[in-house]
Amino acid sequence: MREDILKSIITENDEKIVLVIADGLGGLPDSATGRTELETARTPVLDSLARNGGAAGLSVAIGYGITPGSGPSHLALFGYDPVENLIGRGVLEASGIDFPLEPEDLAVRGNFATLRDGLITDRRAGRIPTEENQRIVERLGRELKEIEGVQVILRTVKEHRFVVVFRGPGLEAGLTENDPEREGQAPLEIKPLHPAAARSARIAGLFVDRVVELLASEKSANYPLLRGFARKPALPSFRDRYRLKSAAIATYPMYRGLARLVGMDVLATGDTLASEAETLKKHYRDYDFFYLHVKKTDSYGEDGNFAAKVRVIEELDALVGEILGMKPAVLAVTADHSTPARLAGHSWHPNPFLLASEWALPDQLAAFSERECRRGSFGVFPATEIMPLLLAHSRRLKKFGA
Amino acid sequence: MREDILKSIITENDEKIVLVIADGLGGLPDSATGRTELETARTPVLDSLARNGGAAGLSVAIGYGITPGSGPSHLALFGYDPVENLIGRGVLEASGIDFPLEPEDLAVRGNFATLRDGLITDRRAGRIPTEENQRIVERLGRELKEIEGVQVILRTVKEHRFVVVFRGPGLEAGLTENDPEREGQAPLEIKPLHPAAARSARIAGLFVDRVVELLASEKSANYPLLRGFARKPALPSFRDRYRLKSAAIATYPMYRGLARLVGMDVLATGDTLASEAETLKKHYRDYDFFYLHVKKTDSYGEDGNFAAKVRVIEELDALVGEILGMKPAVLAVTADHSTPARLAGHSWHPNPFLLASEWALPDQLAAFSERECRRGSFGVFPATEIMPLLLAHSRRLKKFGA
Numbered sequence: 116m117r118e119d120i121l122k123s124i125i126t127e128n129d130e131k132i133v134l135v136i137a138d139g140l141g142g143l144p145d146s147a148t149g150r151t152e153l154e155t156a157r158t159p160v161l162d163s164l165a166r167n168g169g170a171a172g173l174s175v176a177i178g179y180g181i182t183p184g185s186g187p188s189h190l191a192l193f194g195y196d197p198v199e200n201l202i203g204r205g206v207l208e209a210s211g212i213d214f215p216l217e218p219e220d221l222a223v224r225g226n227f228a229t230l231r232d233g234l235i236t237d238r239r240a241g242r243i244p245t246e247e248n249q250r251i252v253e254r255l256g257r258e259l260k261e262i263e264g265v266q267v268i269l270r271t272v273k274e275h276r277f278v279v280v281f282r283g284p285g286l287e288a289g290l291t292e293n294d295p296e297r298e299g300q301a302p303l304e305i306k307p308l309h310p311a312a313a314r315s316a317r318i319a320g321l322f323v324d325r326v327v328e329l330l331a332s333e334k335s336a337n338y339p340l341l342r343g344f345a346r347k348p349a350l351p352s353f354r355d356r357y358r359l360k361s362a363a364i365a366t367y368p369m370y371r372g373l374a375r376l377v378g379m380d381v382l383a384t385g386d387t388l389a390s391e392a393e394t395l396k397k398h399y400r401d402y403d404f405f406y407l408h409v410k411k412t413d414s415y416g417e418d419g420n421f422a423a424k425v426r427v428i429e430e431l432d433a434l435v436g437e438i439l440g441m442k443p444a445v446l447a448v449t450a451d452h453s454t455p456a457r458l459a460g461h462s463w464h465p466n467p468f469l470l471a472s473e474w475a476l477p478d479q480l481a482a483f484s485e486r487e488c489r490r491g492s493f494g495v496f497p498a499t500e501i502m503p504l505l506l507a508h509s510r511r512l513k514k515f516g517a
Numbered sequence: 518m519r520e521d522i523l524k525s526i527i528t529e530n531d532e533k534i535v536l537v538i539a540d541g542l543g544g545l546p547d548s549a550t551g552r553t554e555l556e557t558a559r560t561p562v563l564d565s566l567a568r569n570g571g572a573a574g575l576s577v578a579i580g581y582g583i584t585p586g587s588g589p590s591h592l593a594l595f596g597y598d599p600v601e602n603l604i605g606r607g608v609l610e611a612s613g614i615d616f617p618l619e620p621e622d623l624a625v626r627g628n629f630a631t632l633r634d635g636l637i638t639d640r641r642a643g644r645i646p647t648e649e650n651q652r653i654v655e656r657l658g659r660e661l662k663e664i665e666g667v668q669v670i671l672r673t674v675k676e677h678r679f680v681v682v683f684r685g686p687g688l689e690a691g692l693t694e695n696d697p698e699r700e701g702q703a704p705l706e707i708k709p710l711h712p713a714a715a716r717s718a719r720i721a722g723l724f725v726d727r728v729v730e731l732l733a734s735e736k737s738a739n740y741p742l743l744r745g746f747a748r749k750p751a752l753p754s755f756r757d758r759y760r761l762k763s764a765a766i767a768t769y770p771m772y773r774g775l776a777r778l779v780g781m782d783v784l785a786t787g788d789t790l791a792s793e794a795e796t797l798k799k800h801y802r803d804y805d806f807f808y809l810h811v812k813k814t815d816s817y818g819e820d821g822n823f824a825a826k827v828r829v830i831e832e833l834d835a836l837v838g839e840i841l842g843m844k845p846a847v848l849a850v851t852a853d854h855s856t857p858a859r860l861a862g863h864s865w866h867p868n869p870f871l872l873a874s875e876w877a878l879p880d881q882l883a884a885f886s887e888r889e890c891r892r893g894s895f896g897v898f899p900a901t902e903i904m905p906l907l908l909a910h911s912r913r914l915k916k917f918g919a
Contacts, residue, residue, distance in 0.1 A: 143878055151878070173894060177917055180905030181522060184918035197918070198519060204919040343919060461916055463909045464878050465894065485878060486894070495574075495896030 118356070120515055121503065127358045130444035130509040132404045133395070134501075136192060137431050138185065138370075139413030139454025141464050141485050145421055152412075152421060152456060153467065154484045156428035160436040161448065161469065161483035170475035172493025173465035173485070174449055174501060182463045185413075188451035189373045193406075194357070194502035195350060202376065203288060203345020209278045210375050211368025212270055216347050221286040221315060224343040225277040226294070227251065227336035230327070233301050238294065239275040240336040251336055252277060258329050262321050263314075272368065275336065279322065286346070287312035290319060294340040302338065319344070352378025353404065357506060362398060364391045365408035374406055388430050392437045399441055404505075409434070416454030417461075424456055445472045445508045447501065448483075465495055472508035520758070522917055523905065529760045532846035532911040534806045535797070536903075538594060539833050540587065540772075541815030541856025543866050543887050547823055554814075554823060554858060555869065556886045558830035562838040563850065563871065563885035572877035574895025575867035575887070576851055576903060584865040590853035591775045595808075596759070596904030597752055604778065605690060605747015611680045612777050613770025614672055618749045623688040623717060626745040627679045628696070629653065629738035632729070635703050640696070641677040642738040653738055654679055660731050664723050665716075674770070677738065681724065688748070689714035692721060696742040704740065721746070754780025755806065759908060764800060766793050767810035776808055790832050794839045801843055806907075811836070818856030819863075826858050847874045847910045849903065850885075867897055874910035 142152035165171060176188035177197055186207055187197035205222035216222060227248065229237040248271045256269050265283035272278055289308035295301065305323070307316040323339055330337040353361040355378070363374030363381045371381045380402070384394040388409065395405055409431055415424035431448075438446055449468040452461050467488040480487040489495065493504070506512050544554035567573060578590035579599055588609055589599035607624035618624055629650065631639040650673045658671050667685035674680055691710035697703065707725070709718040725741055732739040755763040757780070765776030765783045773783045782804070786796040790811065797807055811833055817826035833850075840848055855866040869890040882889040891897065895906070908914050 141878075143876070149879075173896070177522065178519065178905060179895065179898060179902035180907075180909030180914060181526070182909065182914060182916045184916050187918035198522060201918060207919060458876070462876075463914070486880065489880070489894045489896070490892065495894065495898065 121356070124513040124515050125358050125506065126511050126513055128509070128511055130403070130511070131399070131441070132359070132445045132505045132509050133407060133438050133443045133447070134192070134405065134505060135407045135409065135431070135435065135438070135446070135448045136189070137409040137412045137428070137448065137450050139416040139452060139461065140428070140450035141453030141455070141466050142416065142424070143455035143457045143464070151485055152416070152424045153428055154482070154486070156425045156432070158428060158432040158483060160432045160439065164435070164469060164471045165478070165480040165483040165487060167479070168475060168477050169469045169471045169480070170493065171470070171478050171480055171483070171488040171491025172468045173488050173491070173495045174468045174498040175465045175495060176452060176498045180463050182461045183452045184461070185369060185451055186373065188498065189370070191498040192449070192451060192501055193353070193377050194499055195377070196499065200348045200350060202348055202373070204343025205278070205345035206347050206376075207369050207372050208272060208276070208343070209280060210372025212272055212278060214270055214278060214280065216280065217282065218347060218349070219282070219284055219286065220346065221281040221288060222345055223279045223281070223319070223341045225279055226340040227275045227277065228338045228340045229335045230302070230338035234299055235295055235302055235338065235340070236298060237335065238298055238340060242274045243336050245271060245273055247336065248274065248277060251330065251333065255326060255329055259325050262318050262325070265318050267322060279341070281315070281318060285314065287315045288344045288346050290316050290344045292342045292344070293323060294342050302340065305341065315344070347376070350377055354378055357404070357502065359404040360402045361404035361406065362402040363406045363408070364394050365406070365410070366391065367408070367410045370408040370410070379406060388434045392434055395438065396441065412450070413454045416456050417459060419456050419459035421456035439471070445470065445505050447471070447505060449501070466498070468493065468501070470504060470508060474508050474510070523758070526915040526917050527760055527908065528913050528915055530911070530913055532805070532913070533801070533843070534761070534847045534907050534911050535809060535840050535845045535849070536594070536807065536907065537809045537811065537837065537840070537848070537850045538591070539811040539814045539830070539850065539852050541818040541854060541863065542830070542852035543855030543857070543864070543868050544818065544826070545857035545859045545866070553887055554818070554826045555830055556888070558827045558834065560830060560834040560885060562834045562841065566837070566871055566873045567880070567882040567885040567889060569881070570877065570879050571871045571873045571882070572895065573872070573880050573882055573890040573893025574870045575891050575897045576870045576900040577867045577897060578854060578900045582865045584863045585854045586863070587771060587853055588775065590900065591772070593900040594851070594853060594903055595755070595779050596901055597779065598901065602750045602752060604750055604775070606745025607680070607747040608749050608778070609771050609774050610674060610678070610745065611682060612774025614674055614680060616672055616680060616682065618682070619684065620749060620751070621684070621686055621688065622748065623683040623690060624747055625681045625683070625721070625743045627681055628742040629677045629679065630740045630742045631737045632704070632740035636701055637697055637704055637740065637742070638700060639737065640700055640742060644676045645738050647673065647675055649738065650676065650679060653732065653735065657728060657731055661727050664720050664727070667720050669724060681743070683717070683720060687716065689717045690746045690748050692718050692746045694744045694746070695725060696744050704742065707743065717746070749778070752779055756780055759806070759904065761806040762804045763806040763808065764804040765808045765810070766796050767808070767812070768793065769810070769812050772810040772812070781808060790836045794836055797840065798843065814852070815856045818858050819861060821858050821861035823858035841873070847872065847907050849873070849907060851903070868900070870895065870903070872906060872910060876910050876912070
């Protein structure tokens with residue numbers, strides 16, 4: 116999609132678009148049955164869409180063979196160049212806890228870890244309870260407010276995870292991390308990757324030293340591992356780019372954070388697909404565009420739990436049925452990346468994509484699956500083309516050229 | 518594939534990748550049977566891969582409708598931009614005879630031709646035996662060592678073909694050729710295409726004059742037709758770009774030359790597919806990546822010999838069976854361009870591509886053919902994406918972004 120083309124042809128109307136992103140949906144065949152998770156799941160609603168009325172394809176987030184992280188793949192799905200607009204982990208993490216980042220903030224993702232005799236013996240400090248984390252963060256917040264004139268803001272995320280934001284002019288993200296990534300190793304020195312980052316590296320180093328002093332009496336959480344030093348990218352909002360009033364429904368912080376970066380309203384919702392559907396229903400009249408994120412397809416894929424991933428896909432199918440009941444002009448179901456249980460991690464395989472709309476040319480596939488979608492009329496196509504497709508099928512795009 | 522992305526995610530391991538390039542593999546249907554060469558050949562091994570375990574697509578070297586020469590199409594298969602990195606024929610020819618080109622060398626492909634009464638009567642001087650060529654080149658080498666301070670290096674290629682390398686600072690490749698391309702015509706003047714090439718044009722012209730003088734007594738080989746003035750492109754090596762220790766197995770000089778330009782080791786091998794397989798087996802432990810070139814699919818296509826091309830494809834099938842026996846982590850079979858016997862020349866039709874790997878999502882096609890591959894999950898895709906696919910399926914690529 117070319118931004119300049121879109122700008123010249125985009126219009127507004129009241130049609131609803133719902134984009135369901137089932138994280139890590141695509142898979143690989145189970146060796147016994149030869150069927151992927153999606154092919155194994157009973158998905159009558161999705162299959163019926165694939166057979167009657169739906170148009171399909173396989174979407175590629177970054178490029179052939181490239182396994183995307185959730186950040187770049189979501190940006191691609193939202194129609195932003197995922198390589199030009201890299202989002203650092205620190206920014207994702209801060210956005211995910213509703214922290215209002217300012218343009219010059221340097222955001223960092225942290226783990227409380229355990230240091231013994233100079234070695235990191237547990238990178239997650241035994242996954243301390245979130246309440247422990249809150250107690251520690253509160254204490255650090257009282258004692259450690261600034262370093263060399265730079266404001267230090269600490270926030271609990273969950274269990275051992277925290278965010279630290281360094282606020283002040285001239286901070287740079289180009290720093291190495293102090294996480295040795297394996298246990299039994301000494302933490303690393305934080306170093307600048309270019310001369311302009313020297314001051315930021317010194318401040319981060321002093322932060323580590325001060326935290327170590329202050330947490331000397333802690334049994335497990337006595338060392339801060341810092342990763343993903345990042346500043347916020349300047350992305351045009353969904354409103355500016357697509358003239359859409361948009362909202363995000365997501366149970367996990369990172370996905371809410373991603374939606375916020377492109378200017379979506381983030382709706383309060385519960386932990387289940389049912390509560391996500393309820394949230395959609397409740398706010399259905401208030402927005403043009405809904406991004407609804409399903410996390411557990413990915414989680415079980417990452418766990419290597421084929422059967423559990425199949426069950427979540429069946430829940431997803433029921434969710435899609437509920438959404439169809441709200442009669443959106445356009446409903447699309449796809450993924451940000453594949454997470455085959457067999458790989459127990461993200462993969463590079465392209466993502467099944469299905470679009471239902473009165474204006475779709477029905478592909479009449481046999482079912483909704485990786486291998487059926489490759490027969491769809493969108494072919495194998497870049498994920499950045501999805502937003503124009505959603506806009507077109509909701510009749511928001513005028514003719515280009517005379 | 519974006520080079521900057523790849524650089525940030527590439528890792529090394531010991532998995533083997535074998536890329537078989539069957540030159541000119543794709544074809545057009547025989548008018549009697551309606552089947553292409555590939556559809557006609559008995560290929561049980563390739564068909565079985567297509568049915569079980571293989572993933573497929575159609576690869577496009579340069580662009581829709583563009584018939585590629587072997588140079589650009591191989592560069593695309595190797596993951597280099599084939600348009601940004603044009604390789605002149607002179608460089609290909611020189612590389613193909615193991616001539617160690619220096620960065621400033623101007624390399625030219627030559628034919629000994631026959632000139633009578635100012636007209637070229639035979640552009641190949643009756644395809645003189647290679648020994649004749651060697652005798653002539655030896656003699657010219659003794660008498661013609663330099664022109665205006667530029668060193669002149671002559672080498673025999675085969676039959677009427679030779680390479681001349683002009684060595685000296687400031688030489689430019691932008692020259693017209695003196696080959697009239699049809700017999701019964703006068704040779705053309707070599708002219709500079711831009712002012713900076715004026716000196717090179719003068720030197721090439723003086724070279725022609727001197728050779729004509731020196732070969733005045735020759736019966737047939739008495740005129741040098743010069744084509745493909747070229748300097749070596751500066752390509753990053755396979756080692757630098759992909760962190761792969763790579764080797765080429767090819768029976769024809771040009772393909773060995775292409776492999777050398779991207780830094781592959783070129784392995785000594787015989788003229789048959791069996792000896793190529795033997796070479797692979799012999800060096801299997803020494804490299805991560807093998808490029809194995811099959812020439813005769815193209816040769817018979819160029820000859821318009823449908824039946825002979827079918828037979829070579831059947832030999833290719835047996836070769837693939839042998840390679841599978843070595844159990845590479847990734848085996849891919851494709852072509853650089855199509856050479857339909859019906860066209861008796863290269864064509865623009867996309868190339869069947871088949872990838873076998875434990876981590877491929879099997880496409881379960883009916884067979885390996887042009888028309889089955891279009892149903893594969895890679896779709897119709899740029900040949901430059903093949904290297905990332907091979908790297909991904911051999912588990913050499915880390916996740917991109919968080």
